[in-house]
Amino acid sequence: MLNEHxxxxxxxxxxxxxPGDETEVLFLGLDEALTRFANNEIHQNVAETNFxxxxxxxxxxxxxxxxxxxxxxxxxxxxxxQAAMLARLQPENPDFPGFAPPAEFPAGRQAFDxxxxxxxxxxxxxxxxxxLRYAVxxxxxxxxxxxxxxxxxxxxxxxxLFAWQPLTLAELTIVAMTETGSGYAADAAWQVExxxxxxWGKIAVDKALASQxxxxxxPGEYPVVLEASAVQDLVAFIGGGANGMSxxxxxxxxxxxxxxxxxxxxxxxxxxxxxxxHWPMAFDFEGTxxxxxxxxxxxVVGDAYYNRQWAARTGHPATGHGTxxxxxxxxxxxxxxxxxxxxxxxxxxxxxxxQLIATVERGLYVxxxxxxxxxxxxxxxxTGLTRDGTFWIEGGEIAYPVKNLRFTxxxxxxxxxxxxxxxxxxxxxxxxxxxxxxALQLTQFRFTGKTEF
Amino acid sequence: xxxxxxLALNRAQLLGAxxxxxxxxxxxxxxxxxxxxxxxxxxxLENAGFGVRVLVDGAxxxxxxxxxxxxxVERVTAEAIAIARASALFQQHRVFLGPAEVHQAxxxxxxxxDPFSVPIEDKIALLLEADQLMRAEAGVKVTNGHxxxxxxxxxxxxxxxxxxxxxxxxxxxxxxALAIANGEVxxxxxxxxxxxxxxEGWEFIQRLDFPGHAPRVGAEAVALLSAEQCPSxxxxxxxxxxxxxxQVHESCGHPTELDRVFGTEAAYAGTSFLTxxxxxxxxxxxxxxxxxxxxxxxxxLGTFGYDDEGVxxxxxxxxxxxxxxxxxxxxxxxxxxxxxxxxxxxLARSTGAMRASGWNRLPIIRMTNINLEPGTxxxxxxxxxxxxxxxxxxxxxxxxxxxRLNFLFGTELAYEIKNGKRGKLYKNATYTxxxxxxxGSCDAICNATYWGVWGVPNCGKGQPAQTAHPGHGAAPARxxxxxxxxxx
Numbered sequence: 059m060l061n062e063h064x065x066x067x068x069x070x071x072x073x074x075x076x077p078g079d080e081t082e083v084l085f086l087g088l089d090e091a092l093t094r095f096a097n098n099e100i101h102q103n104v105a106e107t108n109f110x111x112x113x114x115x116x117x118x119x120x121x122x123x124x125x126x127x128x129x130x131x132x133x134x135x136x137x138x139x140q141a142a143m144l145a146r147l148q149p150e151n152p153d154f155p156g157f158a159p160p161a162e163f164p165a166g167r168q169a170f171d172x173x174x175x176x177x178x179x180x181x182x183x184x185x186x187x188x189x190l191r192y193a194v195x196x197x198x199x200x201x202x203x204x205x206x207x208x209x210x211x212x213x214x215x216x217x218x219l220f221a222w223q224p225l226t227l228a229e230l231t232i233v234a235m236t237e238t239g240s241g242y243a244a245d246a247a248w249q250v251e252x253x254x255x256x257x258w259g260k261i262a263v264d265k266a267l268a269s270q271x272x273x274x275x276x277p278g279e280y281p282v283v284l285e286a287s288a289v290q291d292l293v294a295f296i297g298g299g300a301n302g303m304s305x306x307x308x309x310x311x312x313x314x315x316x317x318x319x320x321x322x323x324x325x326x327x328x329x330x331x332x333x334x335x336h337w338p339m340a341f342d343f344e345g346t347x348x349x350x351x352x353x354x355x356x357x358v359v360g361d362a363y364y365n366r367q368w369a370a371r372t373g374h375p376a377t378g379h380g381t382x383x384x385x386x387x388x389x390x391x392x393x394x395x396x397x398x399x400x401x402x403x404x405x406x407x408x409x410x411x412x413q414l415i416a417t418v419e420r421g422l423y424v425x426x427x428x429x430x431x432x433x434x435x436x437x438x439x440x441t442g443l444t445r446d447g448t449f450w451i452e453g454g455e456i457a458y459p460v461k462n463l464r465f466t467x468x469x470x471x472x473x474x475x476x477x478x479x480x481x482x483x484x485x486x487x488x489x490x491x492x493x494x495x496x497a498l499q500l501t502q503f504r505f506t507g508k509t510e511f
Numbered sequence: 512x513x514x515x516x517x518l519a520l521n522r523a524q525l526l527g528a529x530x531x532x533x534x535x536x537x538x539x540x541x542x543x544x545x546x547x548x549x550x551x552x553x554x555x556l557e558n559a560g561f562g563v564r565v566l567v568d569g570a571x572x573x574x575x576x577x578x579x580x581x582x583x584v585e586r587v588t589a590e591a592i593a594i595a596r597a598s599a600l601f602q603q604h605r606v607f608l609g610p611a612e613v614h615q616a617x618x619x620x621x622x623x624x625d626p627f628s629v630p631i632e633d634k635i636a637l638l639l640e641a642d643q644l645m646r647a648e649a650g651v652k653v654t655n656g657h658x659x660x661x662x663x664x665x666x667x668x669x670x671x672x673x674x675x676x677x678x679x680x681x682x683x684x685x686x687x688a689l690a691i692a693n694g695e696v697x698x699x700x701x702x703x704x705x706x707x708x709x710x711e712g713w714e715f716i717q718r719l720d721f722p723g724h725a726p727r728v729g730a731e732a733v734a735l736l737s738a739e740q741c742p743s744x745x746x747x748x749x750x751x752x753x754x755x756x757x758q759v760h761e762s763c764g765h766p767t768e769l770d771r772v773f774g775t776e777a778a779y780a781g782t783s784f785l786t787x788x789x790x791x792x793x794x795x796x797x798x799x800x801x802x803x804x805x806x807x808x809x810x811x812l813g814t815f816g817y818d819d820e821g822v823x824x825x826x827x828x829x830x831x832x833x834x835x836x837x838x839x840x841x842x843x844x845x846x847x848x849x850x851x852x853x854x855x856x857x858l859a860r861s862t863g864a865m866r867a868s869g870w871n872r873l874p875i876i877r878m879t880n881i882n883l884e885p886g887t888x889x890x891x892x893x894x895x896x897x898x899x900x901x902x903x904x905x906x907x908x909x910x911x912x913x914x915r916l917n918f919l920f921g922t923e924l925a926y927e928i929k930n931g932k933r934g935k936l937y938k939n940a941t942y943t944x945x946x947x948x949x950x951g952s953c954d955a956i957c958n959a960t961y962w963g964v965w966g967v968p969n970c971g972k973g974q975p976a977q978t979a980h981p982g983h984g985a986a987p988a989r990x991x992x993x994x995x996x997x998x999x
Binding site for chain 1: 551909913978
């Protein structure tokens with residue numbers, strides 16, 4: 059494995075050889091191992107060592123990008139030639155802001171854990187084994203995945219910037235099933251020891267047992283208690299829509315509403331890359347220091363996030379949310395510099411989950427949502443289904459399990475109807491890491507269809 | 512390359528593998544993106560690596576690396592063995608692969624024009640021209656377009672003696688216009704927002720004719736701003752072939768994946784309502800409905816020579832005259848199905864649907880080209896034959912439950928059909944239903960003239976996540992008594 063010095067030397071070698079007016083070099087490396095289980099056995103158990111070097115070369119405002127996994131001198135020369143050729147052949151991008159200058163990166167944002175980096179297949183198998191044994195003993199079937207990964211991200215520019223950060227991440231998802239019920243639990247952390255695998259297994263299996271023989275209920279508008287895993291979906295859609303491009307172009311829920319009291323005052327949504335209990339990161343994939351941001355403050359619409367290009371276009375400062383120009387680990391996915399929040403936290407309130415349930419006379423308790431998609435972007439109208447444990451609440455108590463329902467609901471509107479916010483933050487795996495969310499009680503949520511299970 | 516393949520297989524056998532296969536894959540990708548008249552991204556990616564899959568004590572292990580050296584092949588093979596031994600700690604059954612698949616072959620995607628041979632400046636000029644034509648429509652706020660070319664050079668070898676070389680080429684692209692006014696946002700894209708992608712060369716992009724379609728795309732986006740909201744009612748629905756292709760993808764392709772049926776995707780993608788006792792007897796749709804998994808469809812994005820277990824590409828019926836008759840399988844699941852059905856597992860052959868998204872991923876069951884076979888109708892006759900209904904075109908939103916029964920789809924554009932004629936334009940069109948009832952209500956499918964394949968370059972499945980590139984052939988079709996207009 060390359061260390062910081064090796065990577066800095068490599069990146070500088072590329073910059074030194076570059077023919078461009080400006081050059082940016084990004085190194086992405088990962089060692090990922092994932093133990094997947096289903097039908098109470100381990101069935102897919104994998105490991106990956108992967109890395110890529112992406113070089114962007116600019117002549118004036120013409121920019122070309124090329125990436126490779128071959129780090130030989132000959133390959134690096136070809137890479138530079140390729141990027142330079144692509145840059146020369148295209149018209150100017152008037153909004154190109156140049157590559158990042160040197161910056162003062164915040165200290166202390168540490169998210170590398172030796173134990174997570176060193177986790178073995180046997181370590182993961184034995185942890186998963188506890189879940190499987192608990193499921194087998196209770197007549198349930200467990201499925202899921204437990205992964206431990208280490209990453210190295212480094213960036214250098216011809217303006218003298220160099221930044222490097224090693225990270226680790228562990229993720230767990232469990233779905234337990236019986237003939238007619240299912241349960242779910244998930245967790246993520248940069249220190250694997252923070253994930254109580256067996257405890258999550260028990261929660262998933264117990265919920266699968268509790269959700270057996272679900273009853274039919276008609277679609278309609280109901281008060282709901284959303285577990286933190288379900289709330290994650292609202293957080294991801296609302297957080298994802300706060301990107302500076304959509305906000306500027308007018309397609310975001312945030313467009314033209316900044317400063318307005320759009321949501322319930324109980325809602326505060328932040329993106330905090332400094333929080334040690336999240337996944338601390340010092341810089342983004344363009345070399346910009348990652349800034350804490352408040353997207354919603356006590357219901358009032360706050361700030362959007364910007365990468366360098368959209369910052370330059372709009373006059374806002376870049377906030378440190380730039381994504382890589384390419385996903386080298388998934389060829390065929392779209393290229394292009396975008397922006398994304400990796401540290402979303404919906405702030406907790408002061409109501410225990412039991413109280414969230416106890417104050418609902420008649421309504422639904424939802425464990426999580428599944429297969430959610432935008433129907434209309436401006437009001438964040440989303441459709442999807444409940445999954446892995448949906449229950450009817452009667453007189454402030456969980457009364458019985460119900461069959462899953464389809465919903466079609468504006469998430470903006472949903473967060474206007476917050477009755478109470480849970481007092482505990484849960485880490486929920488999400489694209490590119492995890493979010494932290496409490497449970498919510500909403501006074502209304504619109505269910506538009508039903509299922510047979 | 513052959514040295515490294517042999518080294519991995521020898522090493523795996525020495526370390527105790529009963530079976531091993533290795534894939535070495537080099538991918539080259541070129542991408543061009545234009546937004547609002549500005550070239551935002553021009554990039555090239557080259558990525559190479561290898562993956563070793565081993566069977567030890569009846570359990571799987573898989574390891575992979577981007578370092579193509581002898582030392583790394585030895586390390587990674589030993590890692591795969593160690594992983595398999597860890598898998599064996601918690602194992603309910605021993606993997607059985609059925610009859611050996613021993614093929615030595617070379618396959619290359621047929622091309623007229625190598626997409627990488629087309630000058631980059633021509634690609635940029637094409638997108639800029641289309642972009643300008645879309646922006647010529649007053650009211651268009653955002654435009655973009657992109658092109659993607661992909662070449663995968665893959666070597667596969669197994670301890671059974673398979674040795675297969677494949678060169679797979681894909682070419683794709685799309686243009687999109689967004690009209691925004693007074694809090695309303697409407698999108699129109701061509702062929703769809705993710706891009707259409709085929710296993711062929713630049714000739715596909717020439718046929719797409721972006722500049723020819725760009726003015727219409729811009730005009731329709733703006734027209735949608737002032738269109739009426741799609742009414743909420745139960746009515747007759749006619750779907751265009753691209754939306755129907757996605758309907759096939761979600762409601763037939765995924766539920767016929769046998770790994771889902773057997774529960775091995777339960778925690779992520781979900782399971783399936785098409786359980787084994789339904790095979791051969793379940794009424795999936797009306798008698799007009801014939802759906803085929805065809806990895807040999809010319810130009811289809813799911814077309815190849817051999818899957819990633821070395822099994823030859825095949826054409827397999829999934830639904831015949833409305834009856835559910837087949838699955839997408841792997842070698843392992845084919846034997847499991849045979850066992851369940853009281854057949855001889857040692858004779859059970861895979862339908863050739865195991866694909867990995869890269870060298871760094873374990874092959875899993877993926878769609879090939881899942882095609883709704885054409886019917887007999889002319890499109891204009893179909894519309895003329897419809898007294899009252901809605902025509903919907905181009906996917907905008909898609910959601911389906913984890914058994915693949917309850918779905919809700921949205922389309923970019925819809926038209927009222929009244930007295931056999933297209934009427935007013937509708938925005939925010941959606942429709943919903945349950946899979947067997949929906950396909951059971953199909954009473955007309957257009958003929959081969961209207962039939963075409965389109966590619967889905969963004970099909971997600973698996974942990975770690977994998978993005979597959981299947982294809983779907985379809986022609987417009989009509990469905991009765993469908994609930995439309997599900998949006999507040």
